[in-house]
Amino acid sequence: xxxxxxATGAPGTAGPGLGSARQSNRRRRKLEAGMAKGLMLTCTxxxxxxxxxxxxxxxxxxxxxxxxxxxxxxxxxxxxIGKGGGILNAIIGSIYISLGSVALALLVxxxxxxxxxxxxxxxxxxxxxxxxxFDVLFGIPSIVYGAFGFTLMVALxxxxxxxxxxxxxxxxxxxxxxxxxxxxxxxxxPELSDATYSxxxxxxxxxxxxxxxxxxxIVTAILLSFGRAIGDAATVLFTAGYTDSIPTSLxxxxxxxxxxxxxxxxxxxxEVRNRAYAAAVILTVIVLIISLAGKYFxxxxxxxxx
Numbered sequence: 237x238x239x240x241x242x243a244t245g246a247p248g249t250a251g252p253g254l255g256s257a258r259q260s261n262r263r264r265r266k267l268e269a270g271m272a273k274g275l276m277l278t279c280t281x282x283x284x285x286x287x288x289x290x291x292x293x294x295x296x297x298x299x300x301x302x303x304x305x306x307x308x309x310x311x312x313x314x315x316x317i318g319k320g321g322g323i324l325n326a327i328i329g330s331i332y333i334s335l336g337s338v339a340l341a342l343l344v345x346x347x348x349x350x351x352x353x354x355x356x357x358x359x360x361x362x363x364x365x366x367x368x369x370f371d372v373l374f375g376i377p378s379i380v381y382g383a384f385g386f387t388l389m390v391a392l393x394x395x396x397x398x399x400x401x402x403x404x405x406x407x408x409x410x411x412x413x414x415x416x417x418x419x420x421x422x423x424x425x426p427e428l429s430d431a432t433y434s435x436x437x438x439x440x441x442x443x444x445x446x447x448x449x450x451x452x453x454i455v456t457a458i459l460l461s462f463g464r465a466i467g468d469a470a471t472v473l474f475t476a477g478y479t480d481s482i483p484t485s486l487x488x489x490x491x492x493x494x495x496x497x498x499x500x501x502x503x504x505x506x507e508v509r510n511r512a513y514a515a516a517v518i519l520t521v522i523v524l525i526i527s528l529a530g531k532y533f534x535x536x537x538x539x540x541x542x
Contacts, residue, residue, distance in 0.1 A: 294520060298513030306514060311480040316500070318507040323515050328482050329490035330519075332398060334466040337405035338413070338458060344406075345414040353421040354429070354443035367418065373411035379470035381408040386474035399486035401476025405465050413461045420453030421446060452533070459530035463523045469494030493519045 305322055312321030352363045385404030394400055424446050432442040447454075469492070477489030478499070493515055500512035 291520070294513055294516045297510055298515070298517040301507070301510040302514040302517055306511065307518065310482065316503065316508060318505050323493070323496050323518070325480055325482050326491040326493045326496035326515065327518065329398070329476070330466050330492045332483065332490060333401045333405055333472060333476060333492060334462050336402035337409050337465050338462050340402060340406040341409040341413045341461065342458070344410050345417060348414055349417045349421055350443045350447070352418065354446055355439055367415075370411045370414050374415055377470070378408055378468050382471040382474055385471065389475060396475060396477030396489050397487050398476060398483045398490040401472045401490055404471045404475040405468065408468065408471050409461045409465050412464060413457055416457035416460065417450070417454055420450045420457065423453070424449045452535075455533045456530040459526050459533070463526040467494060467519060467523055469498055
Protein backbone atom coordinates (compact mmCIF):
# COMPACT_ATOMS: atom_id res chain seq x y z
CA UNK A 237 0.00 0.00 0.00
CA UNK A 238 2.85 2.44 0.83
CA UNK A 239 4.39 1.80 -2.56
CA UNK A 240 1.02 2.58 -4.21
CA UNK A 241 0.72 5.88 -2.32
CA UNK A 242 4.19 6.97 -3.34
CA ALA A 243 3.55 6.06 -6.96
CA THR A 244 0.22 7.92 -7.14
CA GLY A 245 1.61 11.03 -5.39
CA ALA A 246 -0.72 10.90 -2.38
CA PRO A 247 -0.28 13.80 0.11
CA GLY A 248 2.32 13.31 2.78
CA THR A 249 3.99 10.40 1.02
CA ALA A 250 6.63 12.22 -1.11
CA GLY A 251 9.99 10.58 -0.94
CA PRO A 252 13.14 12.39 0.23
CA GLY A 253 14.43 12.65 -3.34
CA LEU A 254 11.34 14.53 -4.57
CA GLY A 255 11.36 16.88 -1.57
CA SER A 256 15.00 17.80 -2.01
CA ALA A 257 14.43 18.42 -5.73
CA ARG A 258 11.62 20.85 -4.94
CA GLN A 259 13.76 22.66 -2.40
CA SER A 260 16.57 22.84 -4.92
CA ASN A 261 14.24 24.32 -7.52
CA ARG A 262 12.95 26.88 -5.03
CA ARG A 263 16.49 27.89 -4.11
CA ARG A 264 17.44 28.14 -7.77
CA ARG A 265 14.41 30.31 -8.59
CA LYS A 266 15.09 32.49 -5.56
CA LEU A 267 18.72 32.87 -6.63
CA GLU A 268 17.72 33.75 -10.21
CA ALA A 269 15.18 36.30 -8.96
CA GLY A 270 17.79 37.85 -6.67
CA MET A 271 20.36 38.04 -9.46
CA ALA A 272 17.83 39.62 -11.85
CA LYS A 273 16.78 42.15 -9.22
CA GLY A 274 20.39 42.96 -8.43
CA LEU A 275 21.17 43.43 -12.14
CA MET A 276 18.18 45.73 -12.60
CA LEU A 277 19.11 47.81 -9.54
CA THR A 278 22.71 48.03 -10.73
CA CYS A 279 21.69 49.21 -14.20
CA THR A 280 19.22 51.69 -12.72
CA UNK A 281 21.92 53.01 -10.41
CA UNK A 282 24.40 53.39 -13.27
CA UNK A 283 21.90 55.27 -15.44
CA UNK A 284 20.72 57.49 -12.58
CA UNK A 285 24.27 58.17 -11.47
CA UNK A 286 25.36 59.04 -15.00
CA UNK A 287 22.44 61.45 -15.37
CA UNK A 288 23.18 63.12 -12.05
CA UNK A 289 26.88 63.37 -12.93
CA UNK A 290 26.07 65.03 -16.27
CA UNK A 291 23.65 67.46 -14.64
CA UNK A 292 26.10 68.28 -11.88
CA UNK A 293 28.96 68.94 -14.30
CA UNK A 294 26.74 71.27 -16.35
CA UNK A 295 25.07 73.09 -13.46
CA UNK A 296 28.21 73.51 -11.34
CA UNK A 297 30.11 75.13 -14.21
CA UNK A 298 27.28 76.93 -15.97
CA UNK A 299 25.08 78.29 -13.19
CA UNK A 300 27.62 80.85 -11.90
CA UNK A 301 27.90 82.29 -15.44
CA UNK A 302 24.15 82.32 -16.06
CA UNK A 303 22.53 85.73 -15.88
CA UNK A 304 19.42 87.53 -17.03
CA UNK A 305 21.51 89.55 -19.48
CA UNK A 306 22.73 86.33 -21.08
CA UNK A 307 19.17 85.14 -21.67
CA UNK A 308 17.67 88.42 -22.88
CA UNK A 309 20.40 89.93 -25.09
CA UNK A 310 22.24 89.04 -28.27
CA UNK A 311 26.04 88.77 -28.45
CA UNK A 312 27.72 92.12 -28.16
CA UNK A 313 31.11 93.23 -29.37
CA UNK A 314 33.75 90.97 -27.87
CA UNK A 315 31.23 88.43 -26.56
CA UNK A 316 33.40 85.54 -27.72
CA ILE A 317 36.41 86.88 -25.86
CA GLY A 318 34.60 87.19 -22.55
CA LYS A 319 32.85 90.57 -22.84
CA GLY A 320 29.15 91.43 -22.54
CA GLY A 321 26.18 90.06 -24.42
CA GLY A 322 24.00 86.99 -24.42
CA ILE A 323 22.62 84.10 -26.44
CA LEU A 324 19.08 85.27 -27.14
CA ASN A 325 19.79 84.82 -30.84
CA ALA A 326 20.53 81.12 -30.28
CA ILE A 327 17.46 80.61 -28.08
CA ILE A 328 15.12 82.23 -30.62
CA GLY A 329 16.79 80.45 -33.53
CA SER A 330 16.43 77.06 -31.83
CA ILE A 331 12.75 77.70 -31.18
CA TYR A 332 12.16 78.82 -34.76
CA ILE A 333 13.85 75.75 -36.24
CA SER A 334 12.21 73.32 -33.81
CA LEU A 335 8.69 74.69 -34.24
CA GLY A 336 9.02 74.91 -38.02
CA SER A 337 10.51 71.43 -38.43
CA VAL A 338 7.92 69.74 -36.18
CA ALA A 339 5.05 71.54 -37.95
CA LEU A 340 6.45 70.49 -41.33
CA ALA A 341 6.96 66.93 -40.10
CA LEU A 342 3.34 66.78 -38.93
CA LEU A 343 2.11 67.60 -42.42
CA VAL A 344 3.83 64.43 -43.65
CA UNK A 345 3.54 62.12 -40.64
CA UNK A 346 -0.17 62.43 -39.86
CA UNK A 347 -1.44 61.42 -43.36
CA UNK A 348 1.03 58.52 -43.50
CA UNK A 349 0.00 57.21 -40.07
CA UNK A 350 -3.71 57.59 -40.83
CA UNK A 351 -3.31 55.74 -44.13
CA UNK A 352 -1.42 52.72 -42.78
CA UNK A 353 -3.74 52.41 -39.77
CA UNK A 354 -7.18 53.32 -41.18
CA UNK A 355 -7.06 52.84 -44.94
CA UNK A 356 -4.48 50.20 -45.88
CA UNK A 357 -4.90 46.52 -45.08
CA UNK A 358 -3.17 45.68 -41.82
CA UNK A 359 0.00 43.57 -42.21
CA UNK A 360 -0.04 44.12 -45.96
CA UNK A 361 3.20 44.32 -47.91
CA UNK A 362 2.80 48.07 -48.34
CA UNK A 363 2.25 48.68 -44.62
CA UNK A 364 5.16 46.47 -43.57
CA UNK A 365 7.44 48.06 -46.15
CA UNK A 366 6.44 51.58 -45.05
CA UNK A 367 7.19 50.79 -41.43
CA UNK A 368 10.51 49.23 -42.43
CA UNK A 369 11.48 52.36 -44.37
CA PHE A 370 10.72 54.60 -41.41
CA ASP A 371 12.58 52.26 -39.07
CA VAL A 372 15.66 52.58 -41.29
CA LEU A 373 15.28 56.35 -41.48
CA PHE A 374 14.84 56.45 -37.71
CA GLY A 375 18.24 54.83 -37.22
CA ILE A 376 20.21 57.08 -39.57
CA PRO A 377 22.59 59.39 -37.64
CA SER A 378 21.69 63.07 -37.63
CA ILE A 379 25.00 64.04 -39.23
CA VAL A 380 23.92 62.11 -42.33
CA TYR A 381 20.79 64.24 -42.56
CA GLY A 382 22.98 67.31 -42.19
CA ALA A 383 25.29 66.14 -44.98
CA PHE A 384 22.28 65.39 -47.20
CA GLY A 385 20.80 68.82 -46.53
CA PHE A 386 24.12 70.49 -47.32
CA THR A 387 24.47 68.49 -50.56
CA LEU A 388 20.95 69.49 -51.57
CA MET A 389 21.70 73.14 -50.80
CA VAL A 390 24.84 73.05 -52.97
CA ALA A 391 22.93 71.39 -55.83
CA LEU A 392 20.18 74.02 -55.68
CA UNK A 393 22.55 76.93 -55.19
CA UNK A 394 21.14 77.83 -51.78
CA UNK A 395 23.00 79.28 -48.83
CA UNK A 396 22.76 78.49 -45.13
CA UNK A 397 19.46 79.82 -43.84
CA UNK A 398 16.64 79.32 -41.39
CA UNK A 399 14.56 77.63 -44.10
CA UNK A 400 17.35 75.16 -44.93
CA UNK A 401 17.71 74.29 -41.25
CA UNK A 402 13.97 73.74 -40.86
CA UNK A 403 13.86 71.43 -43.89
CA UNK A 404 16.84 69.36 -42.77
CA UNK A 405 15.64 68.99 -39.18
CA UNK A 406 12.16 68.10 -40.48
CA UNK A 407 13.69 65.25 -42.51
CA UNK A 408 15.23 63.92 -39.30
CA UNK A 409 12.05 64.38 -37.23
CA UNK A 410 9.62 62.83 -39.74
CA UNK A 411 10.59 59.16 -39.06
CA UNK A 412 10.71 59.78 -35.31
CA UNK A 413 7.28 61.38 -35.26
CA UNK A 414 5.77 58.86 -37.69
CA UNK A 415 6.92 55.76 -35.81
CA UNK A 416 5.91 57.24 -32.45
CA UNK A 417 2.39 58.07 -33.66
CA UNK A 418 2.13 54.73 -35.46
CA UNK A 419 2.79 52.88 -32.20
CA UNK A 420 0.16 55.02 -30.48
CA UNK A 421 -2.42 54.22 -33.17
CA UNK A 422 -1.63 50.51 -32.90
CA UNK A 423 -2.58 50.65 -29.22
CA UNK A 424 -6.15 51.61 -30.10
CA UNK A 425 -8.50 48.63 -29.56
CA PRO A 426 -9.48 46.90 -32.83
CA GLU A 427 -13.07 46.78 -31.62
CA LEU A 428 -13.21 50.56 -31.94
CA SER A 429 -12.81 50.44 -35.73
CA ASP A 430 -15.22 47.52 -35.99
CA ALA A 431 -17.82 49.45 -34.00
CA THR A 432 -17.55 52.54 -36.21
CA TYR A 433 -17.83 50.48 -39.40
CA SER A 434 -20.84 48.62 -38.01
CA UNK A 435 -22.56 51.96 -37.48
CA UNK A 436 -22.04 52.85 -41.14
CA UNK A 437 -19.05 55.18 -40.70
CA UNK A 438 -16.72 55.84 -43.59
CA UNK A 439 -12.99 55.26 -43.43
CA UNK A 440 -12.37 58.97 -42.94
CA UNK A 441 -14.83 59.09 -40.04
CA UNK A 442 -13.15 56.03 -38.55
CA UNK A 443 -9.77 57.71 -38.97
CA UNK A 444 -11.04 60.75 -37.04
CA UNK A 445 -12.24 58.47 -34.24
CA UNK A 446 -8.81 56.83 -34.08
CA UNK A 447 -7.19 60.25 -34.11
CA UNK A 448 -9.27 61.37 -31.15
CA UNK A 449 -8.56 58.11 -29.34
CA UNK A 450 -4.81 58.61 -29.76
CA UNK A 451 -4.64 62.36 -29.11
CA UNK A 452 -2.75 62.03 -25.81
CA UNK A 453 -0.03 59.89 -27.35
CA ILE A 454 0.19 62.17 -30.38
CA VAL A 455 0.75 65.24 -28.20
CA THR A 456 3.46 63.39 -26.30
CA ALA A 457 5.12 62.34 -29.56
CA ILE A 458 5.04 65.93 -30.83
CA LEU A 459 6.61 67.34 -27.68
CA LEU A 460 9.31 64.65 -27.61
CA SER A 461 10.07 65.31 -31.28
CA PHE A 462 10.36 69.01 -30.47
CA GLY A 463 12.86 68.18 -27.74
CA ARG A 464 14.83 66.04 -30.17
CA ALA A 465 14.85 68.81 -32.76
CA ILE A 466 15.93 71.58 -30.41
CA GLY A 467 18.86 69.60 -29.05
CA ASP A 468 20.46 68.47 -32.30
CA ALA A 469 23.55 70.17 -33.67
CA ALA A 470 24.68 68.00 -36.58
CA THR A 471 21.67 68.70 -38.81
CA VAL A 472 22.00 72.48 -38.57
CA LEU A 473 25.79 72.74 -38.58
CA PHE A 474 26.03 73.13 -42.38
CA THR A 475 22.44 74.12 -43.17
CA ALA A 476 21.19 76.81 -40.77
CA GLY A 477 24.53 78.55 -40.42
CA TYR A 478 25.21 80.85 -37.49
CA THR A 479 24.63 84.53 -36.81
CA ASP A 480 24.76 86.92 -33.87
CA SER A 481 21.43 88.48 -34.82
CA ILE A 482 17.86 87.17 -34.62
CA PRO A 483 16.60 86.09 -38.09
CA THR A 484 13.71 88.10 -39.45
CA SER A 485 13.10 86.01 -42.59
CA LEU A 486 13.44 82.41 -43.71
CA UNK A 487 16.34 83.29 -45.99
CA UNK A 488 18.60 84.52 -43.20
CA UNK A 489 20.96 82.25 -41.22
CA UNK A 490 19.98 81.29 -37.70
CA UNK A 491 21.95 80.44 -34.58
CA UNK A 492 21.00 77.52 -32.33
CA UNK A 493 21.80 76.60 -28.76
CA UNK A 494 23.71 73.38 -29.60
CA UNK A 495 25.97 75.29 -32.00
CA UNK A 496 26.43 78.11 -29.48
CA UNK A 497 27.61 75.51 -26.97
CA UNK A 498 29.87 73.89 -29.55
CA UNK A 499 31.56 77.12 -30.65
CA UNK A 500 32.05 78.49 -27.14
CA UNK A 501 33.49 75.26 -25.75
CA UNK A 502 36.31 75.54 -28.29
CA UNK A 503 37.41 78.89 -26.92
CA UNK A 504 40.70 79.13 -24.98
CA UNK A 505 39.09 81.68 -22.63
CA UNK A 506 37.69 80.13 -19.45
CA GLU A 507 34.83 82.63 -19.13
CA VAL A 508 33.60 81.83 -22.63
CA ARG A 509 33.72 78.10 -21.90
CA ASN A 510 31.70 78.66 -18.72
CA ARG A 511 29.11 80.51 -20.82
CA ALA A 512 28.88 77.39 -22.96
CA TYR A 513 27.93 75.42 -19.87
CA ALA A 514 25.40 78.13 -19.00
CA ALA A 515 23.89 77.69 -22.48
CA ALA A 516 23.80 73.95 -21.81
CA VAL A 517 21.85 74.64 -18.61
CA ILE A 518 19.30 76.66 -20.60
CA LEU A 519 18.98 73.91 -23.20
CA THR A 520 18.60 71.25 -20.50
CA VAL A 521 15.87 73.26 -18.77
CA ILE A 522 13.99 73.68 -22.06
CA VAL A 523 14.15 69.94 -22.78
CA LEU A 524 13.08 69.16 -19.19
CA ILE A 525 10.10 71.50 -19.50
CA ILE A 526 9.11 69.84 -22.77
CA SER A 527 9.34 66.37 -21.22
CA LEU A 528 7.24 67.38 -18.21
CA ALA A 529 4.72 69.09 -20.49
CA GLY A 530 4.48 65.88 -22.54
CA LYS A 531 3.67 63.85 -19.43
CA TYR A 532 1.19 66.45 -18.17
CA PHE A 533 -0.76 66.83 -21.40
CA UNK A 534 -0.60 63.07 -21.99
CA UNK A 535 -2.40 62.47 -18.69
CA UNK A 536 -4.87 65.31 -19.20
CA UNK A 537 -5.84 64.24 -22.70
CA UNK A 538 -6.05 60.54 -21.84
CA UNK A 539 -9.49 61.22 -20.33
CA UNK A 540 -10.87 61.40 -23.88
CA UNK A 541 -10.06 57.77 -24.51
CA UNK A 542 -12.93 55.35 -24.73
